[in-house]
Amino acid sequence: MAYSVFRSLLFGLEAERAHEWVTGSLALAQRSALLRRHWRRRWAIRDERLAQDLLGQRFANPVGLAAGFDKDARLVLALAAFGFGAVEIGTVTPQPQPGNPRPRLWRHPSERSLQNCLGFNSAGMEKVATRLAAVRERPVPLGVNLGKNRTTSQAAAQGDYEQLLRRFSTLADYFVLNVSSPNTPHLRQLQVPDFAQAVLAAAVEITAVPVLIKIAPDLPTAAAIELAEAAVEAGAAGIIATNTTTDYALLPGARPVGGLSGAVLREKSFALLQALGRAFAGRTILISVGGVDSAAEAYRRLRAGASLVQLYTALIYEGPRLAGRINRGLVDYLERDGFSCLSEAIGADL
Numbered sequence: 069m070a071y072s073v074f075r076s077l078l079f080g081l082e083a084e085r086a087h088e089w090v091t092g093s094l095a096l097a098q099r100s101a102l103l104r105r106h107w108r109r110r111w112a113i114r115d116e117r118l119a120q121d122l123l124g125q126r127f128a129n130p131v132g133l134a135a136g137f138d139k140d141a142r143l144v145l146a147l148a149a150f151g152f153g154a155v156e157i158g159t160v161t162p163q164p165q166p167g168n169p170r171p172r173l174w175r176h177p178s179e180r181s182l183q184n185c186l187g188f189n190s191a192g193m194e195k196v197a198t199r200l201a202a203v204r205e206r207p208v209p210l211g212v213n214l215g216k217n218r219t220t221s222q223a224a225a226q227g228d229y230e231q232l233l234r235r236f237s238t239l240a241d242y243f244v245l246n247v248s249s250p251n252t253p254h255l256r257q258l259q260v261p262d263f264a265q266a267v268l269a270a271a272v273e274i275t276a277v278p279v280l281i282k283i284a285p286d287l288p289t290a291a292a293i294e295l296a297e298a299a300v301e302a303g304a305a306g307i308i309a310t311n312t313t314t315d316y317a318l319l320p321g322a323r324p325v326g327g328l329s330g331a332v333l334r335e336k337s338f339a340l341l342q343a344l345g346r347a348f349a350g351r352t353i354l355i356s357v358g359g360v361d362s363a364a365e366a367y368r369r370l371r372a373g374a375s376l377v378q379l380y381t382a383l384i385y386e387g388p389r390l391a392g393r394i395n396r397g398l399v400d401y402l403e404r405d406g407f408s409c410l411s412e413a414i415g416a417d418l
């Protein structure tokens with residue numbers, strides 16, 4: 069069935085119900101090795117020109133799944149079979165928590181955007197870690213995105229991140245400190261050099277796994293660069309830009325709650341990447357996320373200095389072929405521009 073038909077059925081359901089239905093079905097379906105092989109054959113692209121060694125891992129392609137789609141690590145095998153080059157699970161919190169009351173996820177189809185105020189609904193680290201430990205195959209690098217519990221005070225926030233780093237240190241290929249969700253009160257106030265330095269200094273003592281920090285698109289550029297500088301100095305392996313935006317003016321008619329993602333975020337996310345690319349080229353790993361929905365957009369991000377891209381919202385609108393489609397398009401761009409491999413294109417526009 070063409071995804072557009074499937075999508076119109078799904079879009080008849082309330083957005084979070086549709087998500088639950090799809091993820092529940094995928095969790096069951098991925099148990100079949102035959103089905104996973106079928107998905108991989110249909111959708112995943114293998115081309116050595118797209119591969120990179122980064123963060124101590126082999127990334128077969130640069131298109132990763134962003135955090136939030138698989139918060140509790142139920143779908144790692146399915147998502148890898150869809151052709152993503154990496155899968156980031158989470159955000160995971162230390163204790164289980166339900167998140168905000170529903171409704172808390174809305175579609176804006178004509179703007180190809182989503183709006184959410186989920187608020188870190190999480191099964192909690194014990195359950196997620198146990199589930200990950202049971203996943204024997206590691207078809208792609210696995211990121212674990214970490215956040216504090218809603219009830220944890222700002223003063224105790226660092227302790228939450230430390231607990232999470234300890235619990236997942238043998239299970240993650242890379243970590244992401246999420247200090248940029250708009251849906252946990254005061255979380256974004258942790259986007260300051262002092263906190264980044266303190267938590268990263270602790271992180272490098274706790275784990276040898278690379279730790280990145282994920283930032284909001286709404287930070288003024290100078291503050292974002294200052295924060296990233298502090299993080300890199302304290303040992304961060306990279307920066308993920310960006311989380312969702314609270315700039316509701318980008319989407320007339322949006323409710324003034326939660327964060328916007330997808331096409332309306334695209335230029336804002338790109339502008340921050342460009343600034344980070346200029347400031348950090350060759351010094352740290354940049355991962356660009358926010359409105360990536362095509363090979364052209366992914367290529368623009370890579371040329372602006374991102375080593376990898378991620379997406380979430382476009383998967384909802386475009387379906388499971390998307391990672392493969394972007395990767396195929398990237399190979400075409402590399403050929404067109406005379407690059408023998410992806411890493412030659414990274415930062416080409418800087």
Ligand SMILES: Cc1cc2nc3c(=O)[nH]c(=O)nc-3n(C[C@H](O)[C@H](O)[C@H](O)COP(=O)(O)O)c2cc1C
Nearest residue numbers: 134135136159184310311329330358359379380381
């Ligand atoms: C429904 C939803 C839930 C999300 N949950 C998380 C999360 O738990 N942790 C996180 O770091 N980012 C989360 N994000 C943000 C995405 O990872 C990504 O940064 C953002 O959506 C921009 O990318 P996109 O335009 O491709 O969606 C979420 C996004 C959406 C749409």
